[in-house]
Amino acid sequence: MTTLSHSEMNTSLAENLTRIRTTLGNPNDLIIREFTIRPGIRCSLVCIAGMIDKDLLHRDVLQRVMAFDFSESEPQADRGSVLQLLYSDALSFQDVRMVTAFDPLIEAVLSGKSVLLIDGSARALEFGSQGGPSRGIEEPQTESTVRGPRDGFTENILTNKTLIRYRIKDPKLRFDSFDIGERSKRQMCVIYIEGLTNPDLVVEAKRRLQTIEVDDPEGSGSIEQWIADEFLTPFPLSLETERPDKITRALMQGQAALLVDGTPFGIIFPVTLKHFIHSPEDFYQNWMVATLLRILRVVAIFATMFLPALYIALVEYHQGMIPSKLAFSIAGSREGVPFPAVIEALLMEGTLELLREAGIRLPKPIGQTIGIVGGLVIGEAAVSAGIVSPVMVIVVAITAVSSFALPSYTFSISIRIIRFFVMLAAGIFGLYGIILAYIAISIHIVNLQSFGVPYASPWVPLILEDWKDLILRAPVTFLRKRPKLLHAGDQVRMRKK
């Protein structure tokens, strides 16, 4: 049997049904509703229970088809044109398509559509009647803002697309969909705006997506890794988000985005360092407030990465650099602490990470308790037991709070990982170690690219024009152009009227 004949449908309804049953292993949630329309034409509606919208199917398909009198409308027509007639005269369902091959038919049934087969015809009608379980639109869990919109993506890609379409009514908005995963056949779509997004970027993204060969891509996080430029890096090379407004904004800036069915996280690419200190809220607020908040986030990044290391270096190697009064109080508080500062720091930072991880795993109400109880009790007990110094606890606490101040969860994780290496470097070489670590991180970042865009731009390579929306968030009336670093097709955001 050749593959072609394999995928062709039979004219006999009974044979087709048998084939569907055997292919799917005759599961008990497979619904095959057989009925007859006048004059004696046998039909079958095939779908899977639970994945369809029952009411819709009943009202717009079953009722209509069953009531339809074929002999009246065109007595002479043959069986083949029955489907065509049904389509044009009987059905009130919107999303109807003709299927001619067997494999797409099976795929349609499996993805929650329903299929109408008719005896004597080697074709079938497919209805987009997907229903099934889906969550309502809720506020994004991982990225809350004060003034932003409250809707977040859900697991359903259709809903997610709608949330974006609802915001951008540009006819050039493109959702290029394709299925991914040998077995899971998840729908995925690349979103961009034709004429605005750099076309090379879209081509390259699609090329990379084609290279994914896996049975199931397991959501957007895994696809993100498949299409990343580099895997030897702790930094995220694309930005994940639950917020439709974030994707909308990214599209308008000349970035492209990706949605995958089954996950509430979309991906934005390409990204550079600056995107991780920006929050959508920056644009919902006064520019001064936004700028100051961005400065705060940059400080938070540096505090997370270097604060514990600086403490280690100063206490262990360069006591002379601490102002004398402070030096005395630090020395006083470290009285009786048995470990060198680096061990002390690693111990406390390790405990903190443990608490954080435990807080995520536990059910929500308990999760918060563990933060408070664990943090306070362990910190207090460790100090009074003389294992760590109070100053160390302060340092650890500031580091922790800083790391949570970053808008991107993935980015803050990478920063926290790097922090441990910087701490080790400081433990071995003091300030010299810290500066070498800083240099090494810089080397790494300068060599990184996200979809061909240098990760450190617009700092290096220097694009001064883009600095208007970097740390500074210039007043909105000044942001007339899109960021240059993305090479958008249409550079101008605002045209003078």
Add this chain to the structure above:
Amino acid sequence: MQSEKNKATEIEITFTLASMLIGIGVLAAPRLLAMHSEGIDACISIILAALLTAISCWCIAKLAARFPGMNFYEYSRTIVTQPIALILVIAMTLFMMLFAAYEARAIAVISRQYLFDHTPVEVIALTFLMIVSYAVLGSRIAIIRLNLMFLPIVVCTILFILAFSSNIIEINNLKPFLVTPWQDIMKGMKDSLLMFIGFSVLLSYISLMKRPEKAPSAAMYGLLIIVVLYVVVYIVVIGVLSNMGTEHVLFPTLELAKEVRIPGDYFERLESLFFVIFIMTIFNSATMAYDTAMLSLHSVIGKGKKIHYVFWLSPIIFLTALFPQDVVELWELGELLVLISLFLGYSAPVVLLFIATVRGLKGDVNG
């Protein structure tokens, strides 16, 4: 578009040159200069040295612009036959390796003096070279961009130190003017060349430029920044430490930072912090020297991966860095570098450009 993105812009070349020149020289050279001159007369030496450097930089830039897309070995082969070109390139490789070793060793020496007393010199130099090797293994445009990242920080720190030391300058230290005999000025000029060695890296970086014809002006701007900075630093150093004082400390610029008091005493021992930040620019110099050495060698051998070159060159540079027994020998190494630089860095480009002009040689634009 991809290749366009990975080309160097004019400002990057300006920063590259500036970043290459700010290195160990600016920390140590004021001592040598103060030895031979009165007051701040050595500024004349610095400016003269800068003029000399400007001529050579201009020649290098012109040469590169004349033979676009060709590396040093390729165009010197066209100008002065293969054997001489080969000697030039090998000498350049060795010079740059020696320079990288010098920087690594100097870092180790200064670190021991200002940061920690117990850590062995070898370990400090080794870690530094490891970071340099890591940078060299990355892309070459990244090395240029690192300059753009670090130089502003370093220059700001220097300006910060200068600003806070302005109130402790003794005007009397700066006098008298113009009393140093011209022989001493010339001697000082030779010493100031220590602050300018390494500009030859332009040879390998101009070819990365988007518009090589803009290279001469870009290089001149870089040099201008440096000269102004050097002169101001020298004046402030002499103003604070006096001529006598400057002669007797190893690293006058760092001692200057020691004298600085920040109102409120938030920091103490500013010189350690200053030096730590200064490591960034020394790192840049060493990296570019190493990269140029690697590139020169690669242009001769014509094949091989970066990792293989690093595998062979790094140990050699490390061992060379350990060669000087003490600080005195390190200074001798510095003088040796200046001497080589006089031939290789200063004379060679001028001669090459002269011959190329006389013979009317030009690079094939399509080649």
